Amino acid sequence: MTAADVYDDLRRLLNAWDPIGVADSVDDEYDCMIGPLLDRLRDGADREQIRTFLHHELIDHFGLSLPYDEDGMADRVMVWWTSTRVRGT
Numbered sequence: 448m449t450a451a452d453v454y455d456d457l458r459r460l461l462n463a464w465d466p467i468g469v470a471d472s473v474d475d476e477y478d479c480m481i482g483p484l485l486d487r488l489r490d491g492a493d494r495e496q497i498r499t500f501l502h503h504e505l506i507d508h509f510g511l512s513l514p515y516d517e518d519g520m521a522d523r524v525m526v527w528w529t530s531t532r533v534r535g536t
Contacts, residue, residue, distance in 0.1 A: 453531060457481050460527055466505055466515035480504055488528045497521040 448456075461477035462470035469476050480501075487496060498521035505511045 448531065453485065454481055456527065456531065457484060457524075460523060464516075464520050464523070466511065467509055479508070484524065488524070494521050494525045497524050 458474070458478065458481060461480060462474060464477075465471075467476065483500065484497070487500060492500075498517045501517040501520055501524075505515055505517065
């Protein structure tokens with residue numbers, strides 16, 4: 448799996464989550480989170496650190512105030528990352 452594949456996979460995961468409801472018309476809305484998420488994952492971030500990052504982004508960057516299942520998304524990111532690491536990336 449190439450770095451581009453990892454980036455694209457994470458983009459798809461974020462777009463499937465789509466907390467602001469725009470992924471059907473704007474496929475790069477969450478790209479601002481991809482690099483920071485990958486950096487955290489590569490540095491060994493745990494689920495809680497990923498959840499905290501997602502929460503912070505939704506509140507501070509996107510201006511959302513309701514809960515958007517950051518816990519579930521953190522779980523999905525960690526499962527995805529583990530499967531990506533198993534595949535050798």
